Amino acid sequence: MDFGTVDLTPEQEAFQREVRAVLGEIMTEEVHEHERRTGDGFNEGVHLALGSRGWLFPAWPVEDGGAGLDRVCQRILALEIARHQVPTITMGTTNLVWAAVELSCDPELTAELKPEVAAGRVRFCLGYSDPEGGSDIAGATLRAVRDGDEWVLNGSKLWTTGAHNCQYTFLLTRTDPEAPKHKGLTMFLVPLDAPGVEIQAIRTYGGERTNAVYYTDVHVADRYRMGEVNGGWATLQGPLSAEHGAGRPDDGLSDIAMFMGTREFERAIDAAARWAKRTSRPDGTLVADDPAFLDRLGRLAVSTEASWVTPAAMGRTKSSLSFIAGIAELMDMVGPEAVLAHGAEGAIEGGEIDFAHRFAQGTATYGGTTEVFKGMIAQHVLGLPRLNLPGSKQWVR
Amino acid sequence: MERFELRLQDFSLDDDQQAVREGFGDFFTKEVPSSRVRDAEPLGFDADLWQRLVAMGATSMALPEAAGGDDATLVDLVLVAEELGKVVAPVPLVSHVVASRLLARAGGAAELLTAAAGGERIVTLALQPVVGSNRQLVPDAAVSRDVLAWSADGLALHTLAEPAAHVPNQGSTPLAWFDPAAGERTVLASGPEAEALFRAAVAEWKLLTAAALVGLADSALNLGVEFAKSRRTLGVSIGSLQGVAFPLADVVTEIAGARNLTYKAAWYASHEPGARPDLPLAAFVQAAHAATESAWVSAHTQGGLGFTVEADISLFFLRAKGWSVLGGDPGADRRQVAAALLASV
Structure with a gap:
């Protein structure tokens, strides 16, 4: 049991000063105003500035686009990001989806995406909920039908927060309507600039912007499929359990609550x-x-x-x-x-x-x-x- | 308090703490079936159980070495109190330990301290300041003839010839009226120092009572959960129904928060005393709420059966309030928590 302060090494102290200086500089009144106006949970300038320092994936080695931070420095960064009210919604969804990309994507595609994601130029959002699905995400109805080396998508998703600022969505589709509910699903990493994708803004009275995304005869190459055909539930579970807080090191440097708000x-x-x-x-x-x-x-x-x-x-x-x-x-x-x-x-x-x-x-x-x-x-x-x-x-x- | 301070959040127990929890947990589970709690009613004191608990070292462990103790911390005491609460053991441990520690800090007589460490003399604490000749209800005063009380004159030990008469009460605790004029009065400390000692002791009492309430709430909840697992309606287990399951889920959530708040408060009180004086009070508010909710939700889960005296949940329901209310209105603690917040912003 320990709730004490952490003795920082000179390097960790220097890092804390650096983070405070950098965030103090980039989190301008203009950025806050942008967030109040758009409710995007995302600011491209800030996102790229964090990416350029390896702070979007701070635990990754520097050569992979991360910052190679130890656990204490990761915690320092997280606390300062919270203190400075950095918009983190799209950072969060990108992190979550990356876990699934590494587990389930075509290795060539993964290698292509990694430096882009680390730098902040490529971002991911979550295409989970169907308009009529709500919390029952395994009941997804958006259809994906195989057509040679491609898949054709038809349907829609709600609550795809950040879609208008992302390059890909982590999309849950129905590939076998005859199979039991959880066994007819397949995941894709769908490029959001594909023809047939239409993003419509939805505004909340919490000040946030989220989206409805419509998919009309959207053609996606098979390389964007993630995991097995009809194995989508397992593909999705990986990052979902990360979202629910599983698998954190037990070193006292994480929040123990999955707190919201x-x-x-x-x-x-x-x-x-x-x-x-x-x-x-x-x-x-x-x-x-x-x-x-x-x-x-x-x-x-x-x-x-x-x-x-x-x-x-x-x-x-x-x-x-x-x-x-x-x-x-x-x-x-x-x-x-x-x-x-x-x-x-x-x-x-x-x-x-x-x-x-x-x-x-x-x-x-x-x-x-x-x-x-x-x-x-x-x-x-x-x-x-x-x-x-x-x-x-x-x-x- | 600094909202973004880099601090550890490590709630894990080390081997020694684990041993304390398991040792006392086994002891209470083995020694205190619900029949023993019933047999001790209405006074709520089992002298034989008290002797066995003393033999376990519970009354001496958290006293300074000089007073015959082992310098155990409040974290250890919180673990013991939680286990005690799980079986609603009819022993005055919380008051006695808090009053003994106060006595040691205030320079009480060595003879009395030794007798307190050995459990032969039970000591207790008047939780409200004494004003004039106003009497007050004092926890465990029906089994104690040594009562510590604070007034504007200072912190005094009142030694009575006999413990005061027991007053029957909902929680079946050894509650009694304390008359500040009764007995022989020895002033142990005065001035701001005396008040600080008294306030700290009251906070300790609330923290340990919070821990006992966490244990009480935990056991109360288990009775409801086990009932919900086995009872069936319309062909399904009632525990599968959201109307039954969700209130139980809310209760376990409140208990988990209360337990961790008692740990955190105990750690601060042991390692950085003075840094977060609001935490024991916050823990008490949270634990009193969790115990109240747990006892009623669990009783209600058991339907009419949960409303009968035969059902063990009755023991927990009656003590959830019967123990917590001895500390007074949690509203007073909430105001102090708010005052600490106001001072920090």
Whole structure:
């Protein structure tokens, strides 16, 4: 057991200074404004700047386009990226898909892509959910039909976040409609500039942009197939288990919770705390001296403390659900000023609380809904029996 | 607190800590079947079990070597308290250990310390400041004639001729009214030092009670989960139904967070005392909530059966609140957690 600070070597200290200097320089107000405007979770200039230093895949050796960072320096980088609010959505999906590329792609294609991905010029997004599929991603209906050395794709995907900033999508398709649900799927790495691909923006009230992607007679060479034909479920599982936090080294240098939104929640809580220290009630008393306010603020602080230390999948539901409940409470505690958006006169710290309240809502859905995770917790942590439904094993249309 | 500070998050137990957990876990599991908890009601004190626990070293381990102890840390005590909570053992260990440590720090008489380390004299702590002649309910005061209490005058040891009369209570604990005028009063410390000692001891009590509540919540949950696995309705196991399974999943999540918060708080208190005084209180708030939720959800999972006195879940339900409420309203702790946050931003 150890929660202590880490003694840094002179090299690690120098690296920390370098990261802070670099991020301080590239994370300009313009970048933040771009993110507020687009909700892309991505900034090309920043992405390429990180790539040029090997920081997109920091553990990779320098000769592979990484930075050869040790675990401590990787942690330093991750903390500074969080501190500087670097947009990381497309970084995250690219990392996730790369794990599958290395496992399942044609080696020649992999070798071609590796330096491009490391440099940040090639990026990946996730083509998992069909419009009618929701969390049941194995129920995918987008069809892929073999045609000689090519495959022809028809169908659509929702929630392909970052598609308009990516070169490839990691696409889940149905190749055998007659096979049991999980045995008729095949994965592809589909070039997004292929004819027949159409990307349409979808806006969330969390300020994010995601996409619907339509595939109409899209021809893809067989070299872009990942893994076996009809073996797509296994191809997809690799990075999915990475997304769910499996396989991290147990050295105390990773977050133990698969937290979602806790950083944003804490920024809102801290903003509200500072607001309370400088704001008086109509009767002249300071908000920060109001015991009822403190009681409620304390409840939120305990929930973020608990979110940080609740392990893995349980941390995912804890962080997201306590964020959603807590930020709604925080809005009430602060009152009308809390709804003022960035740029509005009197907005609290650039609309931090307004943003967090809107942003919180998506965290219970993307990356696997809290219900999916509660099912996993029931089954794998508690050992409760799995519920068998008509569509559990069969592809029900 | 610095939100982006580079710190380890290592929750693993070393071999010694593992041995403490397993040793006391085996002891409590073997010694304390639910029948023994029932037999100790309504007082909630099993003198024979207490002797055996003393023989395990539980009352002396966390005292300074000079006071006959082994200098065990709060992390070790948290592990012991969690195991105690798992069987809701009818022994006043948490209060006694906290009061003994306070006594040692405040320079209590060597004779009393030795008797406390050996478990012959049970000591306890009044958790609320004494104001005037106001009496207060003190945990385990029905089995202790040595009560530590703090008032504006200082930290005092009140030695009574006999423990105060037991007051029957929902959690079947040895609760009693403490009258500050009763007994012989010896001031051990005064001024800001006395207050700091008292506050630290109350935080320790809350931390160890949090750990005991984590254990209690864990066992309560298991009773509900096992029932959900075996009980069937409409041809399926009720545990496969989301309406039954999801509340149980929520409970195990709250318990896991509470357990790790007690570890983290204990580590800070042992290694960087003063750095995060909010953590024991946060752990207590979280654990009290987890125990309350676990006990009710588990009882409810068992339907009408879970509402009967015959069902073991009743023991856990009644103590989940019966233990946690002795520390007062967690709202007071939440306000202190908030005050620490305000001071840091």
